[in-house]
């Protein structure tokens with residue numbers, strides 16, 4: 001059973017980081033496109049965020065909590081490698097950034113007209129989204145490196 005949970009844990013990470021890389025490439029490539037396409041790109045990125053990245057981050061977090069409770073009951077946690085704590089902290093904070101900040105920002109961006117008088121708000125939110133995604137992605141990579149060091 002525990003192997004299944006580790007598999008789910010890793011599949012969640014694949015969804016999270018795979019979706020994040022796809023969204024990043026789409027976002028960067030779209031800057032060379034006509035501004036009329038920005039709204040469609042924001043809607044596509046919101047779909048990637050809500051259907052791939054956020055479920056992946058939630059799966060990593062929930063399966064990680066399951067593994068923690070199952071493998072390190074009670075005082076066993078005190079004997080664990082410090083890399084485990086780094087994975088848990090970086091992974092949990094990264095997942096919360098995705099679920100509590102990047103997901104609502106993506107939804108908001110997909111509803112704002114990038115042209116006309118809402119253009120400055122669109123550009124502000126797009127900048128915020130790229131910062132949030134970089135923070136979450138970096139934390140996910142820190143967690144991955146920590147898992148390799150376990």
Ligand code: HEM
Nearest residue numbers: 013060061064065067068087088091092140143144147150
């Ligand atoms: C992006 C974030 C994360 C990544 C990439 C990641 C990656 C991994 C990997 C590769 C393993 C297997 C390690 C091995 O068997 O040698 C693992 C195990 C584990 N993960 Fe994560 N993890 C992440 C987040 C979390 C979080 C948020 C928690 C807890 C809140 C967590 C708790 C655990 C536990 C308890 C294990 C089992 C460790 C052991 O076998 O001793 N992980 N993780």
